[in-house]
Amino acid sequence: MISGTNAIGTKSSKQGNNTFKTFDPKENINTEWTFYEASSNEINEAVDLATDAFKTYKEFSGNKKAGFLEAIADEIEALGNELIETYCKESGLPEGRAKGERGRTMGQLRAFAKLLKEGSWVEAVIERAQPNRTPMPKSDIRKMLFPLGPVVVFGASNFPLAFSTAGGDTASALAAGCPVIVKSHPMHAGTGELVSSAIIKAAEKTGMPNGVFSNLNSSGIAVGQQLVKHPKVKAVGFTGSINGGTALYKLANERDEPIPVFAEMGSINPVVVLPSALVNDGDAWANTYASSVTLGAGQFCTNPGLLLAIKGEKLDGFIKTLSDEILKFEPTCMLHPTIYAKYNEGKKELSAQSGVTISANYKKDTNANTAKPSILKVSGADFLANTKLHTEVFGPFSVVVECENTKELETILNHLEGQLTGTILGSEEDLKNNSGIVDALRSRVGRILFNGVPTGVEVNSSMVHGGPFPATTDPRFTSVGTSAIKRWVRPVSFQDWPNTLLPIALQDENPLGITRLVEGNYTKN
Numbered sequence: 001m002i003s004g005t006n007a008i009g010t011k012s013s014k015q016g017n018n019t020f021k022t023f024d025p026k027e028n029i030n031t032e033w034t035f036y037e038a039s040s041n042e043i044n045e046a047v048d049l050a051t052d053a054f055k056t057y058k059e060f061s062g063n064k065k066a067g068f069l070e071a072i073a074d075e076i077e078a079l080g081n082e083l084i085e086t087y088c089k090e091s092g093l094p095e096g097r098a099k100g101e102r103g104r105t106m107g108q109l110r111a112f113a114k115l116l117k118e119g120s121w122v123e124a125v126i127e128r129a130q131p132n133r134t135p136m137p138k139s140d141i142r143k144m145l146f147p148l149g150p151v152v153v154f155g156a157s158n159f160p161l162a163f164s165t166a167g168g169d170t171a172s173a174l175a176a177g178c179p180v181i182v183k184s185h186p187m188h189a190g191t192g193e194l195v196s197s198a199i200i201k202a203a204e205k206t207g208m209p210n211g212v213f214s215n216l217n218s219s220g221i222a223v224g225q226q227l228v229k230h231p232k233v234k235a236v237g238f239t240g241s242i243n244g245g246t247a248l249y250k251l252a253n254e255r256d257e258p259i260p261v262f263a264e265m266g267s268i269n270p271v272v273v274l275p276s277a278l279v280n281d282g283d284a285w286a287n288t289y290a291s292s293v294t295l296g297a298g299q300f301c302t303n304p305g306l307l308l309a310i311k312g313e314k315l316d317g318f319i320k321t322l323s324d325e326i327l328k329f330e331p332t333c334m335l336h337p338t339i340y341a342k343y344n345e346g347k348k349e350l351s352a353q354s355g356v357t358i359s360a361n362y363k364k365d366t367n368a369n370t371a372k373p374s375i376l377k378v379s380g381a382d383f384l385a386n387t388k389l390h391t392e393v394f395g396p397f398s399v400v401v402e403c404e405n406t407k408e409l410e411t412i413l414n415h416l417e418g419q420l421t422g423t424i425l426g427s428e429e430d431l432k433n434n435s436g437i438v439d440a441l442r443s444r445v446g447r448i449l450f451n452g453v454p455t456g457v458e459v460n461s462s463m464v465h466g467g468p469f470p471a472t473t474d475p476r477f478t479s480v481g482t483s484a485i486k487r488w489v490r491p492v493s494f495q496d497w498p499n500t501l502l503p504i505a506l507q508d509e510n511p512l513g514i515t516r517l518v519e520g521n522y523t524k525n
Contacts, residue, residue, distance in 0.1 A: 002086070002190045004035040007215040008046045009053075010200055015039045020219035022189050025092035025340070026333050028368040035189045038216035038223050043230070049211030050150035050179035051232045056209040058147050058177040062116035062512075065175060068206045069113040072166055073106035075198035083194050087160050090188040092333035092369065097296065101161040108168050108459055112175035115482045121145075124505045124516040129496070139496050142506040145489040147177035148260075149234030152227045154248075155185035155192055156239035157335055158299045164188070165195040165215060168459075168480055169237030169262075176488035178235070179212045183224045187336050189217050221247075228252050228261070235488055238263040239301070239479065242392075242470045249473045262487045263473040264466065266392040267420040268305035268399075269454045270444075272409065272437060274426030277451075278314035285425055286321035289398075292453040294329040297371045298396035299339070302421050302454040305392060308380075308409050311402035319400055323360035323375050326396070331362055331370045334395065340369040343395035347374050350399070353389055355382030359400065371395045380408045390417060406434060413440035418468025418475065421447045421454035444468060446475065 004019075005012040014036035021030040038046075057065075076083070087098040115121050122144045129140035151173040155164035162168065170180045184192035196215035203212050216223055228236055228251045236252060238245050238261060245263030252261045277285055292304055307322075309315045334340040351358055355378050362372035373396035380403035383389050389399060403409040413422075422445035424431065424438065431438060431450070442448050446467035457465055457480050465480035466472045472479075477487050499508050505516075515522055 002033045002193050004033050004189075004193070004217070006036060006038045006042055006217055007193070007196045007200060007213075008042055009049045009210040009212075009214055010204065013042050015042050018219065020186060022090045022187060023336055024089050025336055025369040026367070028337075031089055031190065033190050035186075035217045035219075037218050040226060043216060043223060043226050046181050046211070046214040046216060047150060047227070047230050047232045050181055050214065053179045053209040053211035054147075054149050057179055057212050060177070062119050064206070065177065066113035066116040068202060068208055069109045069116070069171065069175060071202035071206050072199050073109040075202045076102065076106055076166060076195060079194055079198055083191065086190045086194060087188070090191055091160055091335050093296070093335075098161075101159060104459065105161045105166055108162070108171045109166065111459060111482055112171050112485065115485065116175055119505070119512050119514040120516075121482070121485060122505050122514070123491075124514065126506065126516060126518045128519060141493055141495050142497070142502065143491050143493045144503060144505050145486075146492050148488050148490060149178060150232060151178045151180050151235045151237060151488055152233050153180055153182045154224060154236070154238040154240065155182060155188070157185055157187050157339065158301070159239070160185070160188040160191045161195065163239045165192040166199055168484055169239070172484040173235075173237065173488045174212070176485050178488045181214045181216065181227065181233075183227055184215055184217050186217070186219045224248070225251060229255060231255070231257065233259065235259055236261040236263075237479070237487070240265065242266040245473060246470070260487070261473055262477060262479065264301065264420075264479045265470050265472065267301055267467065267471045268390065268392050269302055269419055269421045269423070270306045270308060270413065270416060270441065271304045271423040271425065271454075272413070272441060273307060273309035273315075273318065274424065274430040274434065275310060275314070276427045276430050277425035278309065278318055280427075282314055282318045283321050286318050287325050288453060290322055290325035290329065292455045293398045294326060294332075294373050294396040295455050297332045297334050298373070299335060299394060300455050302457060303394075304423070304454055305398050307398055307400045308403060308412060309400070310405060310409065315402060319359055319375070319377060322400070326360050326373045326375055327362055329373065331366050331372050331396070333367065334369050334371050337369055339394065340371065343371055343393065343397070346391065346393035347395070347397055350389060350391065350393060351376060353378075353386055355379055355386075356389070373397065375400060377402065380404055380412055384412060384415060406437065410436045410440050413437065413444060416444050418471040419445045420465060420467045420471045421445055421449060423449040423452065423454055425451055446471065446478070
């Protein structure tokens, strides 16, 4: 049952005067639920509660926190069809996508639980004392990672589950030992409330401190701004637009005590189509990329929005097949009328740029908020001269750049902004013969693919979902996979500390049995 209230720890609250509704983009009407935007008092209460909870929660063992994460996964599953139906109503996405994303969300939580049980993620390092060392004695110095404190997580519009209330940011922050306050996304506040209820129920069942999790509603930017500026908040996780992410980053750095903002933002995910790919598999790759560009109405941060290749007959054939195939896909509903409107504005603006040719543009009538896919074509010279063409258009849209030669292609890569992914299609011989292209692409992305599609982000310890600005605000970190936990911690050294008073992970006896770096050697001894 959706109440529309805020969850401040275990308390349901609706003190604010501002209300709003979510929207069903398929039916093109408001949903039946009314949500109460969090007031300043409720924001302060949630942050204060999280600060108190941190004093206890940060000391919990890995096993205890792991039990909490596993219980969240179980409670999300127990929500059953109500969660799936609400997700579909608020997003316009199909049931299969909803169930897949629910599975991914539960999988992330259980992956972090497994990490906590093993325990080595704290990166314990020990350098033992050498009192007789000359000319100076060596102190005993030991180091490990500790949680930062309360974390604010902004729900993402395009992933109501996997990147939102109990998504990767929340799961990794809770795993690190940080209480979480979610600023629920207004497009799927009902989905967020249901997931919040699962998290709170799991917290109560596993003995977590009240305030380890809160969920606050908002229809605009005021709630998020107040949370980021709150002096007791210690870090922020965000998935969304470049404008939104950079605004939060600026706000966080203007505080008396600046805090990190880990924002995953825009990306056009360049794909380099080398000559052998066009000669040997041009039609097959065109078919594959028509599917990738239109997947989920193109509403993926890893959507391939830029294809680069050397001009010629083979590229002409590739563009024709890609354009023909993309128009065979039935257009699908976008997440919200505002996203649909921005897609059309972006497509129109780029289509009107000098030197741009429209290769494919769906023209049949569609239902409300349904995105019509489009492919544009432009020369390498025009693309280099006009950075407007580097702009992400969020939807089923891609630009093909016809390069004069590999030198121009490499130059374009070197002039691109930071990206989440970059892909190379070709042969192993191509990789050897085009090391400059490979190096240029690798310098601009967080994940580099060979003979694949960037849509689809595996959740594991090897994944990097990040990249140089403006893909993210900090390219050293990932927002997907177990390494995402590193965003919410900082290292602390203990010098000449009594063994029995050290954190358990640093004690001589290694009570946790974890792998540690002891005087330069990884060992469990």
